[in-house]
Amino acid sequence: MGKVTGFLELDRIEETYAPPQERLKHYKEFVVGLNSAQVKNQGARCMDCGTPFCNNGCPVNNIIPDFNDLVYRNEWRNAFTVLDSTNNFPEFTGRICPAPCEAACVLNINDDPIGIKSIEHAIIDRAWEEGWVLPRPAKHQTGKKVAVVGSGPAGMAAAQQxxxxxxxxxxxxxxxxxxxxxxxxxxxxKLDKSHIDRRVKQLEAEGVHIRTGVLIGAMPTEGGASKVTNLAQETISAEQLQQDFDAVLLTGGAEHSRDLPVPGRELDGVHFAMEFLPQQNRVNAGDKFKGQIRADGKHVVVIGGGDTGSDCVGTSNRHGAKSVTQFEVMPMPPEQENKPLVWPYWPIKLRTSSSHDEGCVREFAISTKTFNGDKGKVKSLTTVQVEFKDGKLVEVAGTEKDWPADLVLLAMGFTNPVATVLDAFGIEKDARGNAKATTDFTGGYATNVAKVFAAGDMRRGQSLVVWAIREGRQAARAVDEFLMGDSELPR
Structure with a gap:
């Protein structure tokens, strides 16, 4: 694959960003992709490694060496055909996937891995520019009706398949x-919503009926995104859905945000990240929004060191925060992983996002003890350093500290889907509160309720966009087999 000596001669080229002082003025994408010559060189670096671990590292099993080789040979349309055969939405993964495929790259054992994500990004962007991404409606109809509940990447992929x-x-x-x-x-x-909009048009052209503002089951009462973003104007019971459709696939997200029940949690100014982030997206879309949570001129503390926390950092800086500090309860990971020890698995190492580069103080091994307020509003918080002892995190004596905080954003991940949808159908849950369903080839993704299936974060818990696409595709095959007795859809 690629050039025989390519990885010996050519270095990895990273996508670059617009300067922070420029990109902080807007909410538009700022990644500067590789040009055709650079992508060709990156494809040339792909080794003829015999066993391409990148394929297994990628949850959707992209045929990575093949499209690398094709861009090296300037066969861009064929490269798109290969990529499109395994991934319904490469423009999503090419922008926001952390690229486990690159961690699994054989070249990553002792060198810089192939820039697989940047190559994927370039292929799909060119495919849209050239008009190669076209609707593929079915030639024949089966007469079977399927309801897909939840329009995230799992639901979109399943509906399309x-x-x-x-x-x-x-x-x-x-x-x-x-x-x-x-x-x-x-x-x-990070992801301009025009990429979603044009896929919605493709889904509609392929015959998918899209109904927004429709709540299945009952109104959620739990915190986090479910309470804030829900604008449902219509409610349909689980019984009605089962009556009207031959199969139902539940693909909602793991929307129940992990809380931090310490003294002062009730103070005004302490919010879930998923109260804060959706509001700005709505404003960007042109919605009128009263009482938006803003970071302007405030000392912002983000609790949680993952991607959601990073998104809060970037948004707060665009608001014009006075300061942004991000807390992570775990110790600071090493800047470079021990490759011989962890390859081809996803390594734990220090990851610095573009939002961190825009301005942020990062604190590790730190735990919040109290939120402190004045007249009902948060003004500061008290922390303590922690360390591992006998496998447990314990406080370090004498390390308590007060931090100014006018806005606190809780970005500690998500525990499980909101229970109302699962309870409405009577679906069994696993120990974490997710829908209980296996991924077996026979009967996979089926729940304990007849003709009701579950996939994506609702089944596996909080995960990556690429895992959602994989589960949506696989669940679609399982539903197709259930309805027809067999399926020609890919696993």
């Missing part, structure tokens, strides 16, 4: 726009 198999598919979304957390969780500067 099922429509292409000839089923009459309706995609339900409780919010006013399609996309799930792609739409209302990920900032526009």
């Amino acid at each position: 099922l429509a292409r198999a000839g089923h009459d598919v309706t995609l339900f979304e409780k919010n006013d726009r399609v996309g799930g957390l792609l739409r209302y969780g990920i900032p526009d500067f």
